[in-house]
Structures are given as C-alpha cells and as structure tokens.
Amino acid sequence: MGEQINFKEIFRKMCLIRHFELGVAEAYKEKLIPWLVYLAVGQESPSATISTLTKGAAVFTQHRGHSAYLAHGGNPQKLVDELLGLESGCCGGKGGSPCIQDLDVPMYGHHGLIGENIPLATGHALATGKLTVAYFGDAAAEEDYALTSYGFAATHKLPILYVCEDNDLSILTPIKDRRNWQVYDVTRSMGLASAAVDDDPKEIFTAAKQLLNRLPAFINIKTCRHLWHQGNNCDGPPKSDRLAEMRKVIPGASEIETEVKAYVRNLWQKQLQKL
Numbered sequence: 001m002g003e004q005i006n007f008k009e010i011f012r013k014m015c016l017i018r019h020f021e022l023g024v025a026e027a028y029k030e031k032l033i034p035w036l037v038y039l040a041v042g043q044e045s046p047s048a049t050i051s052t053l054t055k056g057a058a059v060f061t062q063h064r065g066h067s068a069y070l071a072h073g074g075n076p077q078k079l080v081d082e083l084l085g086l087e088s089g090c091c092g093g094k095g096g097s098p099c100i101q102d103l104d105v106p107m108y109g110h111h112g113l114i115g116e117n118i119p120l121a122t123g124h125a126l127a128t129g130k131l132t133v134a135y136f137g138d139a140a141a142e143e144d145y146a147l148t149s150y151g152f153a154a155t156h157k158l159p160i161l162y163v164c165e166d167n168d169l170s171i172l173t174p175i176k177d178r179r180n181w182q183v184y185d186v187t188r189s190m191g192l193a194s195a196a197v198d199d200d201p202k203e204i205f206t207a208a209k210q211l212l213n214r215l216p217a218f219i220n221i222k223t224c225r226h227l228w229h230q231g232n233n234c235d236g237p238p239k240s241d242r243l244a245e246m247r248k249v250i251p252g253a254s255e256i257e258t259e260v261k262a263y264v265r266n267l268w269q270k271q272l273q274k275l
Contacts, residue, residue: 005205013048015260025232037097040067042226047071049204057131060121062110063098080271115140122149125158132160139170141183153216154191162218167225187218199223
C-alpha cells in the first residue's frame with residue numbers, strides 16, 4: 001500500500017466531526033433532539049485517520065458512531081435528519097444517534113448490545129472476503145463474544161481491522177478498575193497483528209498502514225472523550241485535545257476550520273427549518 005499521509009484531509013475530517021458534534025450538543029441542549037445522543041468530541045482522530053487508508057471498506061460501529069459515519073463519507077445532511085427523527089434520515093428517522101446505518105457507505109449500525117458489532121463485522125469479513133473495519137470502545141473490546149471473534153478471525157485469516165477507540169472509560173469506570181490486562185496483548189497472543197498507539201494521526205496512520213498488510217489486525221488508540229458517556233455534559237477539563245494540537249501545525253488550519261464550521265452551521269440551520 002503506497003498511501004502517504006494527508007494531514008490536511010485528516011484535519012478537515014476532524015473539524016467536520018468536532019463541529020458537527022458540537023451542533024448536536026447544542027440541538028440536544030435546546031431539546032430539539034429529545035432522545036439519547038452519544039458524542040465523539042475529543043475522539044475525532046482515530047476514524048478521521050483510519051478512513052483515509054480504508055476507502056470502500058465495510059464499516060461496523062456502535063453507539064458512538066457519528067464520527068465513523070462522517071469520516072468514512074457518510075452524508076452529514078442525512079445524519080442531521082436522522083438525529084431529528086425525520087424520514088429523510090439515514091435510517092428513516094428511526095435509528096437515532098446510537099444506530100447510525102447507511103448502506104451507501106457501507107456502514108452497519110449498532111443494535112443495542114455493547115460490542116455486538118465485533119462478531120457481526122467478523123461474520124461480514126468471513127462471508128464477503130472484503131475489507132471490514134470495526135470500531136468500538138475499550139469496554140466493548142473486553143466482552144466475551146469480542147474475544148472469541150478475535151480468535152475466530154485469526155484462525156480464518158479474515159480481512160478485518162479491529163479499531164479500539166480507547167478512552168479508558170466504561171461509562172465512567174476506568175480500565176484499572178475493570179481489568180489488569182490489555183486487549184492488544186490478548187489479540188497478539190491469538191495471532192492477530194496488533195499495535196497500541198496514541199491518537200496522533202501520524203502514529204495511527206503508520207501503524208494502521210502496516211497492519212492492513214497483515215490482516216486480521218487490532219489497533220488500540222488511546223484517545224480522550226471530552227463529554228459524558230451520553231448527552232452533552234462535560235466530564236471536566238479534557239486531558240488532551242488532539243484537534244487543538246493539530247491547529248498549531250497544519251498549514252492553513254484556520255481557513256480549513258472556518259470553512260468547515262460555516263458549512264456545519266449552515267447545514268444545521270437549514271435542516272432545523274424542517275421541524
């Protein structure tokens with residue numbers, strides 16, 4: 001694979017995710033979205049980077065899935081409409097925030113059981129033989145059916161990349177209070193090519209590019225969720241903000257973010273007029 005990292009493309013995707021999610025948070029605050037929302041503010045870089053290497057892959061995600069949808073080419077207008085409960089949404093307004101699905105991506109949504117997208121994605125890779133990407137959190141990664149899926153993928157040498165967006169929280173419970181082992185050590189012992197990186201796009205890109213040549217594979221990406229598990233409440237000052245760091249080093253970052261921010265603002269204003 002000869003792809004070269006495109007920091008501007010990744011930064012643009014991160015800006016789209018960040019400002020889209022802030023728009024969701026505002027609509028939720030104004031009670032224009034009356035049901036649960038799961039936001040990826042702070043967790044933009046994993047999907048923004050992985051998506052640049054996996055164009056055309058089937059994507060499986062769970063409840064915190066807006067970021068993966070947008071990064072992999074989902075339609076922002078259809079996502080707004082879905083969150084507003086409109087029939088023009090990507091799931092006809094019936095899936096809401098945790099169940100984003102759009103076969104045009106193709107992306108397959110969450111069905112309610114934490115981590116169930118992992119065996120589903122594994123089955124897809126087995127049935128189709130096509131590149132499959134599964135996104136999930138550090139709590140879902142440790143479920144029993146997730147662990148057996150990794151082993152199954154290794155045995156059958158499936159074309160799947162497992163992406164753990166590791167924010168160190170199961171709702172509010174950190175890893176140290178849940179287990180004394182790391183999932184990527186387990187996957188490596190099963191025979192999966194495995195890596196653990198921070199949410200620096202360069203680190204993610206380099207590791208993922210290598211792993212995609214050694215599928216099945218598992219990548220654990222340490223990241224930082226800025227908002228609460230559900231809704232728009234803040235856990236407190238974020239431990240880190242990768243988007244803020246990238247603003248300082250990407251040429252033309254201010255212009256890119258201003259353009260994306262205006263696009264998202266206009267999109268929300270236009271779609272809210274449908275209510």
